Amino acid sequence: MIGWRKSDFLFVAPALLVFCMFFVYPVLSSFYYSMTDWNGLSRSTSFVGFDNYDQLFRDSEVWHALWNTLKFAAAVTILQNCLSLLLAVLVDRAGRIYRMLRVYFLIPTLISALAIGFMWSYIYSPVTGVINMLLESVGLSSLTQDWLGDPKWSMLSVTFTNVWHWAGFSMIIYLAGLQGVPQEMKEAAEIDGAGAWRKFRNITFPLIAPAFTINMILTMIGSLKVFDIIYVMTKGGPGDTTTSIAILLYKKAFNFNQMGYGTAIAVVLFVIIFIFSLIQIAFLRRREVQA
């Protein structure tokens, strides 16, 4: 085994430089700025210790955003994984039609969250929306809603749009897992008289545990950071019913110039993501081993 040569430093240097300058340095600055009253405007910024954090823990806006984010993340993680696993199982067969469906189901993932947010705003609209039109046409006009404007429904509507956007992506990951399950094992189970559900429960599901782990983590982290789709569809409203942590910290920093306070919220977002990732990895990996 050889140690580092001169040329090796040449290989690493560009990556290291860019990474440190445009990521590590700003991340470290965030921890510093979160203890200042930096407002982005005045030249003088003073160190305020843990004042921002102190304020943050008593700020009902922050608690509300935190609660919204956790609700959104939990709903998206569960819905999206159930749906995409079901879709993956359904299209995991030979044949042209199933191949075409796989491609078709992935198309929403290719469109930007921004575009999808606009399309769905139109669909949810109480005037032009297809959901209300359909409900009225079958005589259920009592069920029509202002899907994004009603605080009772806004979060659910945004959640569904997000699942609609990403279900195909998770499906592809589950499919890759499913295609690694040896055919002989399924056949053996069939010969032993296992029904479809038992075959899935006892053979397929344990074997696709790595795909399950990665999908759970990806959807959870992605939805804890949610910004684009909410910013486009509701800007966090009505009221603050759809304000996520990422939306709140954007508003604080760039609409109200509370840059120091904004970074403190970003630090909280980081801590939450970090804790949840560790819990999930520990929990899911253990299940993988048992499987």
Added chain:
Amino acid sequence: MRNKISMGTLARSGLLLLWSVILIIPLMLLLFGAVKSSSAFMMDPYSWPDKLVLTNFSDAWNQADLARALLNSVLVTGCSILSLAVLGSAGAYPLARRASKLSSILYIFFISGIMLPFQLAMIPLYKLMGGLHLTNTYFGAIMIYVASTLPFVIFLYTGFLKSVPRELEEAATIDGCGPIRTFVSIIFPLLKPVTATVVITNSLNIWNDFLVPLLFLQEKASRTIPMAIFTFVGQYNNNWSLIFASIAISSLPLILLFLLLQKYFIKGIAGGAVKG
């Protein structure tokens, strides 16, 4: 028995049909909106178009300045993924090959970035970019994308490089190849599967990203597509035909590319996730 199978097939087809319909409604709306006159669209947005109005596309193209936005998107996405592939593979090479403490320290330093959300760097980056006069420049946005994605890219390349046998490069060294030539002509070509994953997943993310342009590419000259559409909607928020036409134009390049290269796309997405 036969009855049971056909029940299963029925349920399968029913569920697949249901999801297909749920997917098609917004996509049809987008397409219909783009090819109907705005009055026809207002009257009945969900019906089959009577006649095709293609002027929506040219109007949206001109009014939203989509030519410029497309060019900006191609440049920013292209340069970012190119830099990611080059810096990522070169950076990962010594980390995977040299068994020393330095390698493990640097590796952990890089991949710990995977845990950090972009939001944690965002606000100080805004100040940094302003100070360096990089706001509204391609270079600034590219550096942000490269720096925040490098941890994952290094992780992918290092993992793959460890499975690449050393014999080839040892032979090359004996033949008198310098380290850079060995890397460029022998190692890098072997990394194709990872490079495909890096290119595919990141072109999706960067092409469609909205947060970085919202903060760092606001000016007309440097706007990428999502930002151009966002501003366009702000200006013309009642003309949905034009809005949908602009969305259709901007989504089409990736969808066409995907239909052409679907096998690689699906493998690339699955590859990035399974190794992650």
